[in-house]
Amino acid sequence: xxxxxxxxxSNHIGAQVEAGDIVVVPVDFIMSQDGTTALTMQxxxxxxxxxxxxxxxYAIIIDHNAPSPVEGVSNIHKEMRRFASQHGTxxxxxxxxxCHQLMPEKGHALPGSIIIGADSHTCTYGALNAxxxxxxSTDVAAALISGKTWLxxxxxxxxxxxxxLQSGVFSKDVALHMVGSLTADGATYKALEIYGEIxxxxxxxxxxxxxxxxxxxxxxxxxxxxDEKVVDYLRGRTSEMIKGVDATDDAVYEKVxxxxxxKLPPQVAKPHQVDQVVPVxxxxxxxxxxxxxxxxxxxxxxxxxxxxxxxxxxxxxxxxRLIVAPASREIYLKALEEGILAKIVKAxxxxxxxGCGPCVGTGGGIPADNENxxxxxxxxxxxxxxxxxxxxxxxxxxxxxxxxxxxxxxDPREVFQ
Amino acid sequence: MNLLRxxxxxxxxxxxxxxxxxGKYKFKTLDINEMAKHVMEDxxxxxxxxxxxxxxxxxxxxxxxxxxxxxxPLVLQAAGIGAVIAESFxxxxxxxxxxxxxxxxxxxxxxxxxxxxxxxxLRKGLIRIVAKGTxxxxxxxxxxxxxxxxxxxxxxxFRKHGGFKINEEG
Ligand code: SF4
Numbered sequence: 001x002x003x004x005x006x007x008x009x010s011n012h013i014g015a016q017v018e019a020g021d022i023v024v025v026p027v028d029f030i031m032s033q034d035g036t037t038a039l040t041m042q043x044x045x046x047x048x049x050x051x052x053x054x055x056x057x058y059a060i061i062i063d064h065n066a067p068s069p070v071e072g073v074s075n076i077h078k079e080m081r082r083f084a085s086q087h088g089t090x091x092x093x094x095x096x097x098x099c100h101q102l103m104p105e106k107g108h109a110l111p112g113s114i115i116i117g118a119d120s121h122t123c124t125y126g127a128l129n130a131x132x133x134x135x136x137s138t139d140v141a142a143a144l145i146s147g148k149t150w151l152x153x154x155x156x157x158x159x160x161x162x163x164x165l166q167s168g169v170f171s172k173d174v175a176l177h178m179v180g181s182l183t184a185d186g187a188t189y190k191a192l193e194i195y196g197e198i199x200x201x202x203x204x205x206x207x208x209x210x211x212x213x214x215x216x217x218x219x220x221x222x223x224x225x226x227d228e229k230v231v232d233y234l235r236g237r238t239s240e241m242i243k244g245v246d247a248t249d250d251a252v253y254e255k256v257x258x259x260x261x262x263k264l265p266p267q268v269a270k271p272h273q274v275d276q277v278v279p280v281x282x283x284x285x286x287x288x289x290x291x292x293x294x295x296x297x298x299x300x301x302x303x304x305x306x307x308x309x310x311x312x313x314x315x316x317x318x319x320x321r322l323i324v325a326p327a328s329r330e331i332y333l334k335a336l337e338e339g340i341l342a343k344i345v346k347a348x349x350x351x352x353x354x355g356c357g358p359c360v361g362t363g364g365g366i367p368a369d370n371e372n373x374x375x376x377x378x379x380x381x382x383x384x385x386x387x388x389x390x391x392x393x394x395x396x397x398x399x400x401x402x403x404x405x406x407x408x409x410x411d412p413r414e415v416f417q
Numbered sequence: 418m419n420l421l422r423x424x425x426x427x428x429x430x431x432x433x434x435x436x437x438x439x440g441k442y443k444f445k446t447l448d449i450n451e452m453a454k455h456v457m458e459d460x461x462x463x464x465x466x467x468x469x470x471x472x473x474x475x476x477x478x479x480x481x482x483x484x485x486x487x488x489x490p491l492v493l494q495a496a497g498i499g500a501v502i503a504e505s506f507x508x509x510x511x512x513x514x515x516x517x518x519x520x521x522x523x524x525x526x527x528x529x530x531x532x533x534x535x536x537x538x539l540r541k542g543l544i545r546i547v548a549k550g551t552x553x554x555x556x557x558x559x560x561x562x563x564x565x566x567x568x569x570x571x572x573x574x575f576r577k578h579g580g581f582k583i584n585e586e587g
Pocket of ligand 1: 064098099100119121295296297355356357359360377378
């Protein structure tokens with residue numbers, strides 16, 4: 001009897017737990033990517049690992065630096081492929097997409113499950129009611145060998161977002177609002193549970209944008225309910241039985257925050273902290289040199305649809321470069337078939353390989369000194385995109401697209417009248 | 418082993434793992450010692466050369482937030498940092514430190530200034546500012562973590578026990 005976190009963990013160990021308990025739990029799925037797998041493989045070997053506990057429940061994903069731009073990375077990728085084939089694990093190679101899109105899309109992230117990933121945004125699958133959290137490579141190696149991990153059962157902050165979003169305001173704005181109001185360490189060591197009319201009305205993809213950013217408040221997980229939409233989303237993606245886990249009425253929360261977001265304007269995070277969130281009005285007119293639409297936060301089909309709608313028949317401003325990375329091959333293909341990509345390319349955009357793209361500054365799209373970037377990603381730390389002298393603003397795909405056309409930060413509500 | 422001594426290098430709040438080691442290096446090399454030369458360089462260029470073996474990083478709130486990269490504690494360790502002392506830590510970083518065997522202490526760091534000589538008693542969780550004589554008490558680590566740290570990190574813990582051995586003391 002308890003919060004979603006307590007109930008998922010209790011189900012897994014067959015005994016009732018409560019916040020604060022430290023437990024060893026079985027893990028349902030494990031993920032690592034090309035920035036973290038090298039250390040995972042090293043730790044696995046040093047620990048004396050011979051075989052992987054459940055190779056069909058481990059996905060290795062090449063997305064952060066794909067295709068490889070330098071030989072060092074190429075060699076890491078080669079090792080990852082060798083490790084995957086030696087142990088018979090799942091491998092998603094260059095061009096398949098960003099890890100946090102592939103995990104739900106390929107049916108690996110299921111309601112009520114416990115997932116650990118060697119990437120901090122593993123919390124994205126909370127949108128599918130999975131207790132999913134990021135850990136380091138050594139923790140992941142330990143889980144690969146034993147099928148288990150240790151956890152401190154988190155206490156929970158409950159967020160209830162009611163109302164109806166204005167047109168031109170999207171789930172990313174809700175996510176930025178959440179991070180801005182909780183602050184960058186407001187939920188450290190804790191779980192978030194996110195509810196309300198606004199969440200109910202969003203698609204599963206749009207909910208992922210919010211769960212994705214839970215970690216920017218320090219949270220371990222950002223959990224939502226498993227409703228009909230989640231079941232629909234997973235249809236055809238998994239053959240496993242889908243059964244969500246709810247909180248019970250007697251659940252004890254550390255805090256409950258209830259808000260009506262009907263008046264929420266588009267939100268922008270200013271450099272260099274994710275929680276420096278302001279209404280778009282405060283930054284309107286700031287010149288933008290590069291716009292990046294993509295990442296595990298906002299590279300999904302509906303994000304590209306919104307962007308294409310804005311770009312349709314328009315041109316990106318002369319001073320601005322536009323880079324777009326679909327979050328997966330499936331999304332890329334659908335966007336191609338729907339004519340979305342044609343609209344973006346005609347407007348002057350560049351489409352790059354499904355994957356992380358310029359998000360973490362490892363490949364193309366590195367901004368110059370003193371340039372301003374408007375990105376749909378989840379982090380704007382100094383140096384994040386590969387140049388510590390650049391300035392990164394974060395916003396929704398709509399704000400990003402409309403600002404790309406104007407060359408300055410603009411309010412997308414103007415096009416969604 | 419449990420008594421450390423070194424100088425404090427002061428940092429502020431919300432020092433993220435991108436600052437500790439930029440993502441661009443993580444992908445270039447597997448060589449932690451090579452990466453260590455770039456530790457904190459976006460915040461403090463040349464920081465690597467300022468570190469003497471056994472020095473401490475002393476910071477404010479939410480140290481190590483951001484990515485789950487384990488390179489962050491490894492790089493600090495390779496750069497010669499003996500322990501990280503902060504008001505609070507981001508959870509994955511904290512866990513990673515224990516797993517790789519880099520000591521972390523959570524306490525009020527407001528009285529520590531850049532360059533202060535510190536003496537740290539890990540077992541007791543006590544930090545002494547040598548010149549001022551001030552003693553700061555750190556929060557005790559959870560028992561699981563003490564266990565893993567005493568084994569020398571999670572790798573050694575697994576080698577020794579063949580799996581998790583953390584619950585038997587209750
Ligand atoms: S898109 Fe960015 S935030 Fe997401 S997994 Fe890739 S590097 Fe990390």
